[in-house]
Amino acid sequence: MKIKPLSDRVLVRPTAAEEVTISGIIIPDTAKEKPLKGEILAVGNGNKDEEMVVKAGDVVLYGKYAGTEIEVEGEKLLIMRQSDILAVCE
Numbered sequence: 001m002k003i004k005p006l007s008d009r010v011l012v013r014p015t016a017a018e019e020v021t022i023s024g025i026i027i028p029d030t031a032k033e034k035p036l037k038g039e040i041l042a043v044g045n046g047n048k049d050e051e052m053v054v055k056a057g058d059v060v061l062y063g064k065y066a067g068t069e070i071e072v073e074g075e076k077l078l079i080m081r082q083s084d085i086l087a088v089c090e
Contacts (some may be wrong), residue, residue, distance in 0.1 A: 001072055005044040005079060010054060012038040012067065012078045035062055036087070038078065046082075054082060079081040 005011050015037045039059050046052040054060060067080030 003042060003072060003077075003079075005042055005045050007047050008050050008052065008082045009044045009079055010040050010082055010085070011042040012060065012062065012080060013041055014076070014078060015040040037063060041077070043082075050082065052082060054085060054088060060085045061087045061089065 003011055037059065038053055039055055042056055043052050043054060062078075062080060062085050066084035067078035070077055070079060
């Protein structure tokens, strides 16, 4: 399925959370921190008040509770507004 965000929204694939071990204890997935970095897969056209400054392929940092999580073909993705993006990584 192909998803095209509308208006000033972007589709982001979060980077995988790093597995943390402490003295041989593996932290379960439910206790891992939500990743705050991801790759933009698709962008909307923007709106009259805000032009899109990010593009597909950009790696971005976003807020901890930004976006709405969706599942597409077994993959968890986020749809968020461009204004929820904090920075573009270069």
